[in-house]
Amino acid sequence: MDLGPPVLFRPPSPTRGRVVFQRTRNPSVVGLAGPPGPPKAGCAASAGCRVCDRVCMGSPVLAPVLAVVSDGARGAVHHGSSIADTINSLLTSAGTFFSQLASLSWLSLLIGLALYALYLLLRSRALFNAIRAAYPGERIRWRDVWGAYMVGYAVNNVFPLGGGNLAQLFLTRTSIPASSYPTVASALSTGVLFDWFMGLLVMCFAFTQGVFPKPPDFSKLPAFDISFFASHMRFTLFFLTVLAVVFVTGFALLSAKVRAFWQRIRQGLAILSDRRRYQREMCRWQFVSWVARFFAYWALLDAFHIGGSVRNALLVLAVQVVASVFPFTPGGAGVQQALLLEIFSHNPYVAAFSVGQQIATAALSSALGFGALVFIFRFRSFKEVMARARAHRHAEGALPPEPPGPRDPEPERLSPTV
Secondary structure, eight states, rough: OSSSSSOOOOOOOTTTTOOEEESSSHHHHHHHOOOOOOOOOTOOOTTHHHHHHHTTTTTTTHHHIIIIIIHHHHHHHHHHHHHHHHHHHHHHHHHHHHHHHGGOOHHHEEEEEEEHHHHHHHHHHHHHHHHHOOOOOOOOOOHHHHHHHHHHHHHTTTSSSSHHHHHHHHHHHTTTTOOOOOHHHHHHHHHHHHHHHHHHHHHHHHHHOOOOOOOGGGSSSHHHHHHHHHHHHHHHHHHHHHHHHHHHHHHHHTGHHHHHHHHHHOOOOOOOOOHHHHHIIIHHHHHHHHHHHHHHHHHHHHTTTTOOHHHHHHHHHHHHHHHHHHHTGGGHHHHHHHHHHTTTTTTTHHHHHHHHHHHHHHHHHHHHHHHHHHTSSSOOOOOOOOOOHHHHHHHHHHHHOOOSSOOOTTTTOOOOOO
């Protein structure tokens, strides 16, 4: 626990063994400081930066203030350089991609995109089964669940921080008039369990191949989002602690509604209570979707002349797993770029592939998402969906709780014509 500013001292000259006085937290105590010890793990890249030093020493809250007071523009340039390096790397690889368009294998590219669309379709079927188990007496259409999933997937490829999840939740909720946000959200989250299991297997394989960076080496990657958190583990732990405190505080403030809230959560997790049904209606569909995703990247690797193989396709899947944990860039583009350049550094086409496969899959998901938005939900833009989602959630939260039973259709919902 940080009780105040850490000790500030002037490092001794390398040619002199002089003793330096230091100022401690207690003004009445003055001590002697010898030469500084070796830098902490993860802080080597921050040498000379007081912001990074303050974060590494456990005072991330005061770091920006110290940078403005003592370092001025130099501190801002240092931290901006990490983000600029990520952007420059992406732009350079994008230029390489467009310069190598003529050498693409277009047939493999089309096959890869078709398999990727199949992967999205199969995964939406698993989510549809989870929602149907939560509302067994309601009429639920697969195309509504698929359309909401595609809109959310497309928004996440354009905007960072998982904004597409809100759009998916809103569209799924409004397509089922008798549903509630907690139930729909918990039903949609059931797909994460199998994905975590498969992701763990893929990561175990990737770490045994000798080319995939280990977690301690993530701090050396030229991607600001992953390298910052990997370099400053104390700040990462502090950040996670703050999230946990916010969650517990919110839970305490809503204690009056906890019982009804958890009843809706349990309703959304209904499919998990039936093991055979969960295996039949979710695990099988998700496993087949992972297979389709695997062969989609195999074809994309062939399209960009990296070489499709079991090993290469699994390494790309491992990159996707890590990128999904750091949604600070659209689709985890910065993390994908850095990891792919590290893994396939021996291949001259790696720059084109690292950006090309992201452009191709993002264009596909955006086209499918926009089509679903217009033809299924009758919206005209992603921005309109996000605005309507916030307004609908606010309006629903302001209403008093309704007694259980069938509800009238909501007047705000724009029902598609059948």
